[in-house]
Amino acid sequence: MTQSVTLADLTKAYPAHTAVDHLTMSVPEGSVFGFLGPNGAGKTTTVRMVLGFARPTSGSVTVLGHDAGTSSDTDLAELRRRIGFLPDVPGFYPWMSARDVLRFAGSLVGVKGTQLARRTESLLDLAGLSDVRQKVGGYSRGMKQRLGIAQALIGAPDLLVLDEPTSALDPIGRKAVLDMVAALRGRTTVFFSTHILSDVERVCDEVAILDEGRLVTQGSVEELKARYGGSSRYALDVTADKDRLRTVLESEPWVGRMVDTASGVELTVKDVDLARRRVPAIVAGLDVGLVRFEPIETSLEDVFVSLVQRDA
């Protein structure tokens, strides 16, 4: 499979800290790629190196077949014309209208004439800004973010880089942005940097998790759930006496962490086969009814927390 972005042993060190530490990963062409990590993990620094805005201390960053770390100004300009970029806080000239922003962005990437006019109107429509007459300076954060995605798409880019596009949006604004990203699947490669797990779970095909500048894991969302979640978390609900059930379970060696729920417990089991044999017997021994004993589906959040959890 062709890769749109390949990072090889990429490192960015500042005098006080190392933001990106020997990062090696790749973004498959045509995918919606989630670049996940807690705040300060090095996501934005990586994005800046992908765009050639920051120079790597060592290693290489290959974007659409070009080395973004060492290209000349002209080569970098040509490469950037093939990339759409939305920074975490998009900056617009407040005196411009949304239409002005798109025309300006389009003219910079070399789109002209009727093609520019057509794309401008179509992207204004996609961003829900066609009928907005006010200047960008009066826009809400959500409107700016939608305009940010529209300006990133004006050049019909081969790669779309979105840095925390939903982090400051309300649920409606977030849904609008995620819908726009989902609509791009298969049309362009999307490199989606975020710390919001549910967004990644909703729109991304493949995920890389970054922590303290290092790659923790990479794979499809389903692969990661299977690899790191397994089916070790179970919900156990009984008809009565859940406190006694908890006391009994605490003495069982195959029981890990337990969390109380309304009618039972949520438990992590260390030995699934043993749990399946022992739970019915324990419940029967307590002379209560078994309502539910089933695995809890692992979310990306479970995987993320288990991989990047640090000592408090």
Add this chain to the structure above:
Amino acid sequence: MTGFGPFFTKELREILATWRLYVLPVMLLFCAVASPILALATPYLISTVANLPLKLPDPTVADAYAQWTKNLGQMALLVVIVSFSGAVNAERTSGTAAIALSKGLTPAAFIVAKVAAAYVLVVVPTALSTVVMAITTRVAFGEAPLGSLIRATAAWLVLALWCVTVVILLSTVLDSTSATAGLAIAVWLVLAALSAWGPAARWSPAGLVGAPSSLAMGQDTVWLWPVLTAAVTAAILVGGSVLALRRREL
């Protein structure tokens, strides 16, 4: 220079759409109207305020031109410096530079477009206000010899454009707009101090500090080398700005 055209057009549209259209032109037009009137009224004002019995000489066109070059050299130059002190760093901190550069605009095109638009904003109102100055002077004094006025204003214009390139370089290097303005004013003061030293006044842009008033008075003054060195150093300053922007991480 990829992206120069669209970015330069944006800069010109920004001048027309924002406060930048008004500040410097209004200041220059004010100087053009006020300088001859002030020159005309000065003897009367001095004798009235100081309550002196002596009769001061009648004001002349040379007094009006001297007042004009003094206003340009102080107030107008200060406005030039302040107007452009956020030219690059304000775009960097607001995130607009990152978006423009992410679209394939090269650092060279970014800086040259900034400098070119700034030059337009200085040259056009200076030319217009020089015409207004000539008209006001003729109305006030009955004559307005154009040669000395144009030469004096042109010398100031070269100095102002040189200052613009200094401000653009500082705005690229420094993050703060006020620090940029402060340092640019310091450079201007150093230049003014150097202009009192003969060799610097003869062979460097420092000579442009005193040249406008000398030319306005019709006196001979060395202007060729100050103009040439200003042009060469301005080109170097623009190159330095491009280099500084290229090296800065956004």
